[in-house]
Amino acid sequence: MAITGQRLLRQEWQVFYPDVDLNQARKIPAMNAVGERWFCQRCGNLSQAALPAGFFYCPVCLALGRITSHSFLYYFPVKELSARKVVLAWSGVFSAAQEKIARRLVTDQPIGKTFLLWAVTGAGKTEILFPLIKAVLEKGQRVVLTSPRVDVCNELYLRFRQAFPKEKISLFHGQERKDAGDTFVICTVHQLLRYQDSFDLVIVDEVDAFPYSTDPLLPQAVERAQREKAKRIYLSATPDQKLRQAVDCRYYLPARYHRRPLVLPEVLWTLNLEKSLNRGHLNKKMLRRILLLLTKNHVLLFCPSIQLLAKIESYFKANLADSRLTTVFSKDKERLVKVENMREGRYDLLLTTTILERGVTFENISVVVLQASHRVFNQAALVQIAGRADRKGAYSEAEVVFVTSEMTRDIKTAIKEIRNHNQRALQEGLIDAL
Numbered sequence: 001m002a003i004t005g006q007r008l009l010r011q012e013w014q015v016f017y018p019d020v021d022l023n024q025a026r027k028i029p030a031m032n033a034v035g036e037r038w039f040c041q042r043c044g045n046l047s048q049a050a051l052p053a054g055f056f057y058c059p060v061c062l063a064l065g066r067i068t069s070h071s072f073l074y075y076f077p078v079k080e081l082s083a084r085k086v087v088l089a090w091s092g093v094f095s096a097a098q099e100k101i102a103r104r105l106v107t108d109q110p111i112g113k114t115f116l117l118w119a120v121t122g123a124g125k126t127e128i129l130f131p132l133i134k135a136v137l138e139k140g141q142r143v144v145l146t147s148p149r150v151d152v153c154n155e156l157y158l159r160f161r162q163a164f165p166k167e168k169i170s171l172f173h174g175q176e177r178k179d180a181g182d183t184f185v186i187c188t189v190h191q192l193l194r195y196q197d198s199f200d201l202v203i204v205d206e207v208d209a210f211p212y213s214t215d216p217l218l219p220q221a222v223e224r225a226q227r228e229k230a231k232r233i234y235l236s237a238t239p240d241q242k243l244r245q246a247v248d249c250r251y252y253l254p255a256r257y258h259r260r261p262l263v264l265p266e267v268l269w270t271l272n273l274e275k276s277l278n279r280g281h282l283n284k285k286m287l288r289r290i291l292l293l294l295t296k297n298h299v300l301l302f303c304p305s306i307q308l309l310a311k312i313e314s315y316f317k318a319n320l321a322d323s324r325l326t327t328v329f330s331k332d333k334e335r336l337v338k339v340e341n342m343r344e345g346r347y348d349l350l351l352t353t354t355i356l357e358r359g360v361t362f363e364n365i366s367v368v369v370l371q372a373s374h375r376v377f378n379q380a381a382l383v384q385i386a387g388r389a390d391r392k393g394a395y396s397e398a399e400v401v402f403v404t405s406e407m408t409r410d411i412k413t414a415i416k417e418i419r420n421h422n423q424r425a426l427q428e429g430l431i432d433a434l
Contacts, residue, residue, distance in 0.1 A: 005142075005182045005198035007042065007075040009065055012194075016177065025074040030067045031056060038069050043193050044220050060217055061193050063174075078198050078227075081140035081183065088134045090127065090163040095259075097430055098128055101251045105132045105233070112248025115233045119253035120262060120421050121387025122361070125235050126159055128253075129203065132233075133160075137167070137184065141200035144185040144225065146192055148212040150175060151339060152205055152359030157186045175336070192221040202226045206358050207234040207243065208380055237358075237387060238380035238417075254421040255430035256391070261422040263389040265382075265400040265415055267372075273405040277371060280311030286403060287319065290349075293366040294323065296397050298342070299349045300356065300367050302385055304374035309351055312370065316349065325349035328356065358384040363393040372402035372411055382414035 003017055009030065013020055031038040037046040040058035047058045056069040067073075094102060105115065105128065119125045136143055145160070147153050150173045157171045157178075168180035172187035182198065189204070189212055202222055204212070212218045226232065234243060244250060256262070268289060270276075276283055282290075293299050303309045306329050313327050324347045328338045335355075342350050342362055350356075354376055367389045369377060377385070382402070389398040402411055425431045 003182065004076045004078045005196075006194045007073040007196055008194060009067070009071055010074060012065060013074055016179070022074050025076055027072050027074050029069075030071040030073050031058065031069045033069070040067055041073055042067055043217060044224060045217070063190065064193055075196075078142070078182070081142070083138060083140045086134050086137045086164065087166045088130055088163060089165050090130055092127060094124075094127070095257050095430070097253055097255065097428070098124055098257065101253060102128045102131050104249075104251065105129070106135055108249050109231055113231055114247040114249075115231070116239060116243060116247040116250045117233060117235050117253075118239050118244065118250060119235075119237060120255065120425075121237045121358075121384060122256045122391035123237075123253045124257050125205075125253075126156065127163075129233075129235075130163055133164075133201070136201045137164075139200075142183050142185075142198060143201045143203070144187065144192070144195075144199045145203045145205060146187055146189050146222065147205040147359065148189050148209045148218065149206055149355075149359050150188060151335075151356065152209075153186050153188055154336065154339075155359055155361065156205065160184075160186065189218040189221055192225040193217075195225040197224075197227050199226050200230050201233070202230060203233045203235065205235045207236050208238050208240060209358060238383050253430075254428070255425035258392070259430065259432050260390060260395060261425065261431050261434050262418050263367075263386060263398055263400045264418055264422070265369075265386050265402045267407070267411065267415075268401050268403045270403055270405055273371060273403065277308055277311070280315050282312070282315060282319075289401060290368060291320075293368070293399060293401070294348055297364045297366040297399075298345065298347065298362065300342075300362065300365050300388055301349060301351050302357070302367070302369045302377075303351060303353060304371050304376045306353060308370070309353060313351055316351070320349070323348040325351065327351045329353045330355045354381055354385075356388070357381050358387075360388070361391050362388065363391075364396045364398070365389055365391075366398050367400045369400075369402045372404040373406045373408045377410060379410045379413045379417065382410060383417055386414070386418060 030041055037048050038056045039046055043061040045060040049059045050056050058067045117125055145156055153173050167184050170180045170185045171178040172191040309327050316325055328335050386400045389400050
């Protein structure tokens with residue numbers, strides 16, 4: 001197994017690679033003095049944080065293990081790889097629009113360094129990447145796909161394992177390490193802090209998702225992990241204007257492969273919603289609407305907080321005794337198992353926080369957003385959540401319902417954005433009807 005590229009503390013090597021002889025590795029100070037501050041060689045930040053023993057540490061990347069002014073990082077330099085044949089086993093067929101973008105992503109590489117694939121949810125962004133990744137790997141280059149979200153990484157890993165069955169693909173995030181080498185890596189962005197000057201192609205999926213969009217450390221991690229002449233591709237259904245203008249090349253796809261329009265959300269007005277929810281209660285109108293959705297599809301119900309999630313779970317268990325239901329949230333130890341169970345149709349109703357707003361695909365799903373006016377449901381989140389419905393499979397009359405007691409700007413603009421995508425898709429002949 002190739003172990004080049006990663007810069008790790010001694011204790012990390014002992015845990016991850018206990019048989020490696022660090023006498024053969026290169027060794028650098030984990031922190032360097034810069035005036036009165038200390039420069040962290042892992043994340044690139046300057047620190048004045050001191051420990052009682054009198055030395056310094058970096059608080060910024062502490063989640064990956066404590067870096068101190070007394071510790072060292074060990075690494076094995078990246079080796080050049082030879083050109084080779086790569087097998088792409090995907091047997092799908094691109095639409096004309098997907099084919100055009102997939103081809104341009106390959107042919108446009110010489111004319112830019114940063115690229116944005118802006119495509120609506122469920123448009124096949126992952127599949128569009130297949131020809132480019134195949135071409136890059138065949139040149140003897142290294143690829144990393146990274147995302148702020150664990151669930152997105154898990155889904156990408158499954159899909160790329162199927163598409164490239166003979167490739168050794170590694171998966172790294174805070175809950176799991178599947179180490180298959182350094183040529184093709186899928187990881188959360190935080191894991192990139194362990195790499196420097198390693199990858200020739202860096203693909204950042206869900207670039208607008210929390211925490212990438214709010215934590216300057218994570219874009220720095222991407223920058224440090226790529227080689228000098230590397231190319232970077234951003235993927236998003238909801239990129240902001242700043243990113244759209246910053247990249248060298250941009251590709252826009254407003255429609256899904258199945259030629260059906262995006263599901264336009266219905267707003268379900270409910271008076272005194274917050275008071276009812278605080279009591280852990282849904283009124284009859286909401287309950288009837290959810291019961292109707294359950295007659296046609298499974299339901300993915302989004303709550304704005306973990307506290308409300310628990311209350312609503314108790315309510316449904318008392319009022320929908322015959323339904324198979326559960327909850328899932330970021331720190332749920334059974335989260336990965338529950339998501340897989342939902343894919344296999346083992347739940348009728350899955351209650352979740354925004355942790356499943358993007359990057360996961362379920363068939364035969366309708367979506368409900370409870371208290372859609374809550375501040376956690378901004379425009380991008382609402383567009384992403386609505387995009388969980390009717391992503392793949394045969395048409396199942398999937399619906400999206402925003403339950404709210406007030407019309408916020410984010411609700412209005414999210415619905416407008418979805419409508420605009422549909423109208424643009426119709427104009428370009430990418431969907432059959434609205």
